[in-house]
Amino acid sequence: MTHTPSRLSRPSRLSRRSALGLGGGSAAALALAACGVQGAAKTQTTGQAQSAAQKFWKTQKATGTVNFANWALYIDPSHQTLKEFTKATGIAVNYSEVIQDDDSFFAKVNPVIRSGQSTGYDLMVITDGLQFTELVQLGEVLPLDQSRLTNFYKYAGKPYQNRAFDPGNVYSVPWASGSTGIAWNPKYVKEPVTSIADLWNPAYAGHVGMMSDPQEIANFGLFKIGVDPETSTAADWKKAASALMQQKSAGIVRQYYDQSYINALAKGDTWITMAWSGDIFQQNLSAGSDLQFVVPKEGGTIWTDNMMIPRYAKDPVAAMELIDWFYRPDMAALLTEAIEYISPVPSVQGVIKKAAVGATGSDKQSLLDVADSPLVWLSAADYARLKSYVPVTARNEAAFNGVFQPVVAG
Amino acid sequence: MTVLDSPERDRVPPSRSAPAAARTRRRRRGAWADRLLHAWTWAVIVWLALPIAVMVVFSFNDPHGRFNISWVGFTFKWYGPDLLDYPSLTTALENSLLVAVSATVLSVVLGTLVGLALGKYRFRGLGAANLVQFAAISAPDIVLASSLLSFFVTLRIPLGLPTIIVAHTMFCLSFVAVTVRARVLGLDRSLEEAARDLGAGPWSTFRLVTLPLIFPGVLAGALLAFAISIDDFVVTSFVSGSTQTFPLWVWSATRNGLPPQVDVLGTLIFAVGLVAVVVSALLGRRSAR
């Protein structure tokens, strides 16, 4: 029902985290001429952080509106989940689909929060990656009120709690997850694809798609050389980058895509490509195509989009309520039925199956598709192979980007 | 006759003398060249509209999910109540139009004055003014976006529609100025001097002589400004706060598939524009008579 205090007080892991994160800003150099960009990392110990959080939440009162910033098409289109929330709690939700990617959203909210002003949002969805880490390090997100996360601790699956990028779920809980693996078109690729090396296969030269996000290709480069991204070193990065460069100079890669790799794959311009599981599911559903997806045996990436509360949010209490609302299995099921990405609530699969029994016609078919899809419900074997992104912070970012950006931007 | 038209040429009827015959031959070759140019113009117009045709076709596609990439089947259903499935999309469209109209009006007024100054006069600071115009055109979007955001944030100006309009006016201004300047350069001063000699004050001279002369430049600048503003993405994304515009929504939607509703709205926008064009063509023909 309520959280167990031991969850929060895992001193060894959390304190190392806070040493890296909350305590990392002690070297902040703030001398500027004219208008530079100020650093704002705070120094705090774990205990201070926890008691500060608890004290903070005691003083907050609800105002009755949540301003929710999210990615486009990342919620059920009719907003039924939000409408039910308003009905149940009386809190209104202003939903804005203003996030195009983490980079630009961070670049927009960072200056605002840094100057002490509200972003206008109470809730936002951020992927676990560099921007997530920076928001935490800069103190630009509020620690969550653990006492209001009842549904989360009751219904969330173990693999989605207490992740390495946010131990103890201090700042975030997952919204949806996805996996990056390899997708291919059986019309052009006859042999089954099982390995990262298939993306390096010269037989597919000129028809291989790779992603342009450095964090995504870094992982695949590291898998290629057999290194776990979560524990990789700068030397590993260099080796991974040269493997990726070799793939490029051999003319194997057709293009480095942002989200539009699915267009190329669907049209047959690329035959085999790095891909997100949800997109493949969605394209097969939309067009009846037969695209295949696999988590390679060397490894795949699991990424999580997380709900976070920005600092100076006008109504963090209402935001907390909305966060916990989405961990009700019925609401989580509605969400997953619509967006078809991996839900952090395992019981959703059962809820959808039950709904499929009661439905008819094409609704029934699409519900069954979602309930049974291995792209939406990963197997234990898949989980074992999935790794998070390389833990990049503002400190090693220059080195990381210096190694991988030339691959994409040559 | 609208202000845009130059006086029609008098056509001299062919006569039987030798120079006249030569003129007739030239005119026939001329007519052939004219037809070629006419065809070329239409070819370019069609080429520019080609992807719109694809978009229109895809608005009738019937995918079973969200992705509208591959052709599945024909349906009218997206033109019905399903169109409102994404309420934020229609708000985004309204915002885009409001911003584009406001920014166009503002930048045309400001830009025309600047273009006049740069084209007609020699003054100290002309070089610097030209430099600033140039810099505004050449600055990469992200530079404008990021510096404006810092500017607004430091001054604690709340982000929203007003800041978007301000930003759009800023970069459209230079485009209008350069276009108007191209028109103003080499404008015959004598007409304005004549007007002044006849006792017209500076405002009357401007209103009755200068403005009609430069009007094609002003109109062209307005069209450019509108096109830039309604399609702007990067700068808008940074200074919009929580306001959403159509290009922002579309760009954001590409991460999770472009549903048919987007194509439908695009088609409707195009249709409305087409209607406006046809109306203007009919009006033009009527006034020519």
Next chain:
Amino acid sequence: MRRFRHAAVPYLLILPGGLWLVIFFVIPVIALISLSTQTGDVVDGFSQVFRFANYSDAWGNYHDQFVRSLIYGAVATLLCIALGYPVAYWIAFKGGARKSTYLLLLLLPFFVSFVLRTVSWQYILGDNGMLLGPLKSAGILPGNFRVLATGTAVIGGLTYNYLPFMVLPIYVALERVDPRLVEAARDLYASRTQAFRQVVFPLSLPGVFAGVLLTFVPVAADYVNASLLGGTGNTMIGNIIQDEFLTAQDYPTGAALSFLLMAILLIGMFSYARVLGTEEVLEVAAR
């Protein structure tokens, strides 16, 4: 007194627009100039150390992309002139009462978001799409031929997206030309081509200059077309700048790259103006 008022006129005309640009462009960008010689990162902050090596590093790391952007820009601009000048000519001289209609028709596709336009082009130009598919089946093109993910596609996209920026200024200049001048030249037994070359074309030069300015300069800084239509090795400097600001969060390098680009473009346009001597031609024509 009258002469003073007359001298003040240009300053008054420039004042509103100039003030707008100073407040919302010059001042914000000055802060960025200062940023271009700093070092640091987003979390720990940036500090001013007057590191001018930021500029030489930027050139050293990315001169390929700079050169490529200038080349793509030049090719796209020339294509725009080749495609757009006849259009501007025809509309200006033969458009008659429907001139504004034609201009609107030219711009109409641009009122639909560029994302939609580019996605549609990707569909049309797909390797086995509606254009290349039939050509390949008929044996006219080899099986592995492709348009997308090449430099050609990028240049095509740039030309497509910036054509109106060339057509409109040229139209504006051509429309001012009194057809009776051409008539007079023809009556003096000049051929059509001579009349064009010696009467019309020089009078259109300020329009061409404006068109080149409004095309070449933004094209060189463009990033969207390279990102959506280009393959490996087609990256433009705009993509790098975008990356530096957003992904690498290396604001000093991003700022240095931007100002370097602006300086290069300025030198380019200045040389162009000098070589063509546009201003002088027009002084003569106005008399």
